[in-house]
Amino acid sequence: GSKVAHKHSLSKTRSPGTEANWKIEGEAEASGPHHFASPALAAGADASEEGRRPLVIRFTNCRVLLSGRICNDDLWVQGRSILSAKEHFWEFNLPRQMADRIVDCSGLILAPGLIDLQVNGGFGVDFSSPTENTARGLDCVAKLLLRHGVTAFLPTIITSSPEAYRRILPRLQPRHGSASGAAVLGVHLEGPFISARKAGCHPVQNIIAPDGRPRMLSRACGEHTRNVRLTTLAPELPHAEVLISELLSEGITVSCGHSMADEVQIRRALDAGATMCTHMFNAMPAFNSRSPGIIGMLGCSSHAPYFGLIADGVHVHPASVSIAATARPDRVVLVTDAMAALGLPDGVYTLGGVRVRVAGDRAEIADVNDSFGGNGANGGGGGSGGGKNSEICDGNGRNAGSSGGNGGSSGTLAGGVVPLDECVRRFRAYCCVGAAMALECASLHAARALGIDGHKGTLEPGADADFILLDDDLNVQATFIGGELVWAKSTSADS
Structure with a gap:
């Protein structure tokens, strides 16, 4: 059968009174729209129409961080790895056959995870x-x-x-x-x-x-x-x-x-x-x-x-x-x-059994007279949550609770x-x-x-396709692991 390159975009939408978010949209360049079984772009799990190789995905309209510079370029992914576009060009005779899918990154910065x-x-x-x-x-x-x-x-x-x-x-x-x-x-x-x-x-x-x-x-x-x-x-x-x-x-x-x-x-x-x-x-x-x-x-x-x-x-x-x-x-x-207090409201938490008081961006060992109201760490705690993101996990990965307690701090820093x-x-x-x-x-x-820079922390060919999309203020818009979209600002419940 004929090959079709499908084009997808990370497009920005804005509802009245809300901040701009990003979502996945897809449309085929020929033969109608392409529908995904999930909101993720899975490069590694799918195979090409011929069934002989993993899909090749081209991320375009992006500014790629490579070798210490951010330049207008494309990123090519096959399976879970970064693909060398130059080597890939020699495998096909027609430009249309060079990518199974095309993702428009809307001008965002594309950097290693x-x-x-x-x-x-x-x-x-x-x-x-x-x-x-x-x-x-x-x-x-x-x-x-x-x-x-x-x-x-x-x-x-x-x-x-x-x-x-x-x-x-x-x-x-x-x-x-x-x-x-x-x-x-x-x-x-x-x-x-x-x-x-x-x-x-x-x-x-x-x-x-x-x-x-x-x-x-x-x-x-x-x-x-x-x-x-x-x-x-x-x-x-x-x-x-x-x-x-x-x-x-x-x-x-x-x-x-x-x-x-x-x-x-x-x-x-x-x-x-x-x-x-x-x-x-x-x-x-x-x-x-x-x-x-x-x-x-x-x-x-x-x-x-x-x-x-x-x-x-x-x-x-x-x-x-x-x-x-x-x-x-x-x-x-x-x-x-x-x-433990990363992402949680101010209060008293634990670090290896040591009580830590958090106020704003500062975490310090709590005074010995500081009362301890529970911290939600690994299943403990109670309360309503709130404050910094207020994403609280217990040991089962479910929302647990927040922290409480009154008192002061020792002045000794205790984590970030x-x-x-x-x-x-x-x-x-x-x-x-x-x-x-x-x-x-x-x-x-x-x-x-x-000592893992051969496959992590880089977008060189052969490296793992772990990367992020960011705006000019370096706010993360989307996260990819192995070429698969694993988080996007508008598609995740924890955004």
Whole structure:
């Protein structure tokens, strides 16, 4: 039979008194309209009319972020991967046969999906709280992150007891991204091998010093450490270099943080194989011109580590964000350090059993006299919800409740409540950089830090077709995973 290229568009509609939204529309260039079984554009699941290959989809009328630049171009997808248009051209004789479907992106920016390497929880879920609902909570967080353009992330566990690790880790399994939620790349263990002097909100009683004997990680956290992808440790601890070597042998990326390390100790850790620093400026000594410490690594001309940066305007002053980005723009990895209160109203929540008071964009350890009214985390809490998005999950992924409590805070920061897409927007404003750099700091750089930039964080041919559509203000309009539309501003119940 004859081949027909079907054309679809992400078109903006506006009802009186409402903000502009985006929806999928489709019309065939010939032989009538094409109807979808679902609102998603599934590139990977369908086959061409000949049945010999997955559908080829051409995303056109878009500005594509590629190699550090945003240019007017098309993106081609086949199956779940980015297709090389040049190679594809040689397979067909007629231009009409080059794409099975065409998607008009209405002039939006098309960029790699965002990757968050430090997510302690969100929407009422605390990954450091061991409950039977941890896996369901992971489902909920993965699903709701899609609306923020996050297509992959690392659920993060703060320093916990051996029993807590043994209960939590088996329930946080890696998975591919889909319409059900963002990809889980593995687990980020933020501890337990950290400095008690820079513990922050981490329970000091659970901190462990490496002993140099074999299997340090599994002895501290149990046998379910195969899904650990990133570990934060303090490089000044005894036997830290032995621990780094052990972690690398298990395929785990090592990041330095929650540390008092001086420049000599951090350099030894980098020489041993550490390649990252956790939330730069936070939980480390302030910069000193004669003893620069971890922050001094921003001045490395070579062998410089990647560094996480929480650009929420709370954890790090905008001027400090700009200094770091100016010093090593190629090493910035934007992270949220999100905790259970992400997306929830102000109130009192938990982070690994520690009570945290949230007011606006600031989350701090609550005073010991602070009353605790429930937090909705992993199935707890009560109330009516409201405030910031008021999307609250219990461990089953259903709406649970909000938080309450009165009192004050200790002044010690305890995680973030600003989503990654907003961090990208603030980073661009703080540093006066272009959209391309801001977006790559939350996608390509994160992938490089984990060594997965061959298929994540990029739109190069052969990479996973995980990408987002944004307007000029970098507001996410649609999220795609594996070439499939998994969230759009006007078609999702959680928009």
